[in-house]
Amino acid sequence: MGSEPPILRALETSTADPRYPPTPPATPKRHQTRVATAGCETAPVGLWVIDLDGVVWRGPEAVPGSPDAVASLLERGDRVVFCTNDAAGPADKAEHLRRLGVPACPVITSADAVVAACADAAAVLVLGRPGLVRYLGDSGLPVTDVASLPDGGSLDGVDVVVVGALEDWDRSRIGMAADAVRSGARFLAANDDATFPTAGPDGPRLLPGNGALVAAVATAAGRSPEIAGKPHAPMASVIVERHGPVDVVVGDKPETDGALAVALGARYGLVLSGVTSAADLPADPAPWAVGADLADLVGASGAGRP
Incomplete structure (x- = not known):
């Protein structure tokens, strides 16, 4: 160096x-x-x-x-x-x-980067796996899992929307995250990786990464995110x-x-x-x-x- x-x-x-x-x-x-x-x-x-x-x-x-x-x-x-x-x-x-x-x-x-970036957040809406929701909550952030809300439920007070990763995409959940972003909430992605490597039956395989989910929210909301990760x-x-x-x-x-x-x-x-x-x-x-x-x-x- x-x-x-x-x-x-x-x-x-x-x-x-x-x-x-x-x-x-x-x-x-x-x-x-x-x-x-x-x-x-x-x-x-x-x-x-x-x-x-x-x-x-x-x-x-x-x-x-x-x-x-x-x-x-x-x-x-x-x-x-x-x-x-x-x-x-x-x-x-x-x-x-x-x-x-x-x-x-x-x-x-x-x-960890999301926790640091959300230090001053009053209400965080999370579109992500349960492990992410749990970790953010255990770190002291006031979090709500979008999956816990009824379709079209109230988003009042949400000041940050965090997009992590989902095993199964749900149009309603993506739409609610986009609604909150359109209403003025800060839009924070854990990362924008396009793909991630995994082991496939015929060798290494690339699956869609969180960047694909982030792009769906960004397209629906008409806003670009901040990125917390590398x-x-x-x-x-x-x-x-x-x-x-x-x-x-x-x-x-x-x-x-x-x-x-x-x-x-x-x-x-x-x-x-x-x-x-x-x-x-x-x-x-x-x-x-x-x-x-x-x-x-x-x-x-x-x-x-x-």
């Missing part, structure tokens, strides 16, 4: 909410791209922020070698924080990691406030993980075990290193360490 501190430069250019801008800095800090299998520059001992879907696991299964890769980082003195745009509570993700044999490390999800400022702020300066961000999506690295002034390690393949290279922002998977990237980044 350079000498500049990981200050969130994005905080200087706000749009919808002066506290939380919707986009990271426009000019990325570029590092030379190196292919991990050919050897990359040795990474300094420090904090690694690692994505989950497509990096540590695909659906219910671990990406081969990822548990040992995390263990290797910890053994050589690095710190690890897992950071996902999934809107589940962090305890759910920590339990999945435990089942896969991944060493215990702190977990941050986009639900690579935006609410998530970046949570990471820095809890864990301090970041040295390496690892993920499979340059537009989220790479952009988060730019916002944090960190190196970006791109893995090809998720949504990005070798055919998609070169990536933007340019990664510091590219690995076939997390084990490949971690192994090469530690070469030459004493």
Whole structure:
């Protein structure tokens, strides 16, 4: 990393909410791209922020070698924080990691970023899974699950609409969220990921992500959302406030993980075990290193360490 501190430069250019801008800095800090299998520059001992879907696991299964890769980082003195745009509570993700044999490390999800972004909310309407509703409520937010309201029920007093993710889309629920946004409520998406990788019967598969649900609400309401998750400022702020300066961000999506690295002034390690393949290279922002998977990237980044 350079000498500049990981200050969130994005905080200087706000749009919808002066506290939380919707986009990271426009000019990325570029590092030379190196292919991990050919050897990359040795990474300094420090904090690694690692994505989950497509990096540590695909659906219910671990990406081969990822548990040992995390263990290797910890053994050589690095710190690890897992950071996902999934809107589940962090305890759910920590339990999945435990089942896969991944060493215990702190977990941050986009639900944490939503909590930070809604600190001053008076009434939060949530379009999302029960786990998100429960986590926001347990964190002290005054929440109402849109699923608990009758069709066409009163939305009086709602000042924030949060869109997480749903297993089954319901037109009535989407319509009620859009009604509240049209009536002036703040529109906050946990993330706008277009897809997420999972394990399919014939190999890796991409399913529609929360961005598709967010787009449905935005289209119906005629408003664009603020985004809480990666690579935006609410998530970046949570990471820095809890864990301090970041040295390496690892993920499979340059537009989220790479952009988060730019916002944090960190190196970006791109893995090809998720949504990005070798055919998609070169990536933007340019990664510091590219690995076939997390084990490949971690192994090469530690070469030459004493």
